[in-house]
Amino acid sequence: MQYKVLVVDDSTFFRRRVSDFLNQDPGLTVVGEAKNGQEAIEMAAKLQPDVITMDVEMPVMDGISAVKRIMASTPTPILMFSSLTKDGAQATLDALDAGALDFLPKKFEDIAKERQEAISLLQQRVKALARRRAFSRPSLLRTTPSPRPSLRDTRAPEVKPAVSVDATRPPKASGKRYSALAIGASTGGPVALQTILTKLPANFPYPIFLVQHMPGTFTTAFAGRMNNLCQIKVKEAENGDLIEPGCAYLAPGGKQMLVDGTSRSCRIRIVDDSGLENITYKPSVDLSFASLGRIYGGDLLAVVLTGMGADGREGCRSLKQRGATIWAQDEKTCVVYGMPQAVTAAGLSSASLALGDVASHILAEMPA
Structure with a gap:
């Protein structure tokens, strides 16, 4: 299966760089590039990508505002690119609170020491989010609303039967002592x-x-x-x-x-x-x-x-x-x-x- 990706960044160089890296993976194809948040909203609705990579700081409309609008209209897994600074951290947490699901440093040398390792990690993260989209398109993460406002293994092992808890029944304590x-x-x-x-x-x-x-x-x-x-x-x-x-x-x-x-x-x-x-x-x-x-x-x-x-x-x-x-x-x-x-x-x-x-x-x- 080939997953569709929309790349959003105001830098033409960075858009092309990310697109080239993603297109190296036969399981991924970049179907569009947007240079600001407003374009991202329009292209997300038109192209229906499986994943969107999103910058934070952009003209016309910033990434956080775009995330909110996209999650309200055409919910899509979004991976944010951010700087490893105090301001970058706060902005990324705001984006996650708005509905983005993951983030990576914008400088690829901050992702991994070796270039190919960084590219591979980017591809893995995008595919992991894409599989989440394929598994449950309409409801990504917020199956239960937050009670307060804002905020290398790619192959899964075979799952043994787990004990699923019936949410309709009140939790029952085991009586065990904890520290x-x-x-x-x-x-x-x-x-x-x-x-x-x-x-x-x-x-x-x-x-x-x-x-x-x-x-x-x-x-x-x-x-x-x-x-x-x-x-x-x-x-x-x-x-x-x-x-x-x-x-x-x-x-x-x-x-x-x-x-x-x-x-x-x-x-x-x-x-x-x-x-x-x-x-x-x-x-x-x-x-x-x-x-x-x-x-x-x-x-x-x-x-x-x-x-x-x-x-x-x-x-x-x-x-x-x-x-x-x-x-x-x-x-x-x-x-x-x-x-x-x-x-x-x-x-x-x-x-x-x-x-x-x-x-x-x-x-x-x-x-x-």
């Missing part, structure tokens, strides 16, 4: 995390550990935004942070978040993973989950949300061996059913939950 909550996510994760965390009360009595694949400037901005939206406290984790109940610690981009100490008294340890082998992501769900398992053992609830690849599977395997409870987001509400699918296919998840049901199940399982 902490951990959540891992990638593509589609920012909005998914917002959907969950804004529903947790201020008196939520457990610490929360968040691992979201993001660059460093983005995690700083995202933590600040979530802290403003949520009743619980949300902060970007810092080395030496003493773990407190009711606080969510977001792993900083470009680093790894570990924990040291005991379940009653532990601290955050932020490290550069230059000495670690077989670790692709910074931050890594696998690495953080494994570290949390050594501290909390089986007294941990871990949730794997939407995202490409299989990060989190091995961390969940380690947690499962210690008796921890693991849940995964279901396929229908994922932007990309990669990470949750990997966990489910490995037989590690005990429940498959729709995004809109995750928070209520957490509150039932971990009551305040």
Whole structure:
């Protein structure tokens, strides 16, 4: 199957560059190019692309405004290109809140060290979003509205039967004792995390550990935004942070978040993973989950949300061996059913939950 892509950018050079890279993949074809947001809206309606790549800053109409209009009229998966600056991070989060599903740095050297690797990653991300469009065209991510306003594995493993939770029945607690909550996510994760965390009360009595694949400037901005939206406290984790109940610690981009100490008294340890082998992501769900398992053992609830690849599977395997409870987001509400699918296919998840049901199940399982 060949997926259709619309490329939107005010730079003729960048449009041609992105188009050339995408057209190198036999599964992708660029069907149009737009130089501003207004053209993007018109061409999206006319060409019905499977994916749109979108710049933020453009004349006539900016990318964020275009995203809002497109999602209101002809919902289409949108990948944003942004700069790795503070302003770029804020604009990208605004675009995700408006309905964009993913983002990449506009400078390809910031995506990967090798040019071909960067091109391959771009192609993979576009195809992952295109498959989401093909799977569910009318409803992309916002199957459950956010309670507050704004905000390398390409082949999927064979899925073993998962326990799907009946959303018509109230959540039922297992009665198990917990000491902490951990959540891992990638593509589609920012909005998914917002959907969950804004529903947790201020008196939520457990610490929360968040691992979201993001660059460093983005995690700083995202933590600040979530802290403003949520009743619980949300902060970007810092080395030496003493773990407190009711606080969510977001792993900083470009680093790894570990924990040291005991379940009653532990601290955050932020490290550069230059000495670690077989670790692709910074931050890594696998690495953080494994570290949390050594501290909390089986007294941990871990949730794997939407995202490409299989990060989190091995961390969940380690947690499962210690008796921890693991849940995964279901396929229908994922932007990309990669990470949750990997966990489910490995037989590690005990429940498959729709995004809109995750928070209520957490509150039932971990009551305040």
